[in-house]
Amino acid sequence: MSAVSPEKQEILLESGTNELEIIEFQLRKQRPDGTEKISHYGINVAKVREVIRVPETTDYPNPQPHLVGVFSLRDNLIPLVDLGGWLGVKTPSAFETKNVIVTDFNRMANGFLVDSVSRIHRISWEEVESPSQFLESGEQDCVVAVVRRDDRLIMILDFEKIISDINPELSMEKYDVKEDRKVIIDDRMTAKRQANTLLVVDDSAFIRKLIETTLRTAGYNVIAAKDGADAYEMLQEFELVAEEEHLPVSDLVSMVISDVEMPRMDGLHLVKRLREGKAYRTTPIVMFSSIMSEENRHKALSLGANDTMTKPEIGKLVGLVDGYLL
Structure with a gap:
């Protein structure tokens, strides 16, 4: 899956339409009894370069916690982050079934390991709720917004916060x-x-x-x-x-x-x-x-x-x- 095309992004931004597109993805939490619970998350399409299968990674010496390794994509060296690990969600470890969301913002590329990517939603920002309606939004909170879709809540994550936590030198x-x-x-x-x-x-x-x-x-x-x-x-x-x-x-x-x-x-x-x-x-x-x-x-x-x-x-x-x- 590629990110939104520049032409489409232009439509979304051209006149302050108050609309955005989000990519919905999932993490599958392993419960102690062996069953799974699926949690739904989102990221603004404007921050995503592409979605790929899990690439070959190279171990990085003395890595930050939750850094799986680094991989090469179109001549760029990109760190791969175990998003579930950072969020404290214990997921089954079969890497070959997972996806990587490659992000590009703040002039940095990063890869985030997720269990699955389902679809793109085009929504109005008016439909996006502040998480403070659900929980106290503190400085350490990593959820910036919530979208209700059918029978589920999609949590929009603060990827700037996640990256600064994993790599403080770039913060x-x-x-x-x-x-x-x-x-x-x-x-x-x-x-x-x-x-x-x-x-x-x-x-x-x-x-x-x-x-x-x-x-x-x-x-x-x-x-x-x-x-x-x-x-x-x-x-x-x-x-x-x-x-x-x-x-x-x-x-x-x-x-x-x-x-x-x-x-x-x-x-x-x-x-x-x-x-x-x-x-x-x-x-x-x-x-x-x-x-x-x-x-x-x-x-x-x-x-x-x-x-x-x-x-x-x-x-x-x-x-x-x-x-x-x-």
Whole structure:
């Protein structure tokens, strides 16, 4: 199975349609009595390069836990991760019956070992529920969204969190703004930044916390929303307050930094809605996403975003925000 074609991806992203396609896959949990329980998971098609049979792998010396080995695919060396092992799901070990989902985002390729891949669903983000309705979404939670389908729940996993846990060297957690010589943090700059409030929108509690910490450490005031719908509701409230207090809305929110793929309302649809109204027509908006290809960047800018970044570029974030607000 190949991932979605560039043409199809273009249709999904071209006008902030608030739609996505997910690949549904399964892990078969072995119960103590020998029976199996099938759990259903999902990943955004935009993050998937292809689905393959389990390839020949080479053992990697001193591997991270749950790293099966590495394999070669079209001249790229790709790590193979035992997803069931990472999730704590004990699965039967017959490798030849399994599949590998090869992902490509944040400028990295990874392979994830799964028991089976069933189908692609095209859905509206409005059908995608926040996991906080089911459980407390903490920083360590690896489920970012839930989709109901017939008699089952499909859990959309936070693959950025999984990869950073397996390979901490590649994680955004390695970045410390206090050690970045390109970012000036002194009394004068901190005071200038403190006059600005930024809204950070991301469905991953893990990513949201990293962005908030980076911006707050530099001196910015930060408020956060867990998805596009949550952000839109907050921004509408600020618009009402600004009208009542006879203030410019920029006194309450200086800038919006948003992920693209989120439950209920995605980032592109959020930009579209904000640019259609008067209050946020000129508010700087930066899209910060793991799937920010050139094509996606073009879509975001055409909808009214001021700039885009891929998530590994967190080291450029404060400088970018400074450029718009200071």
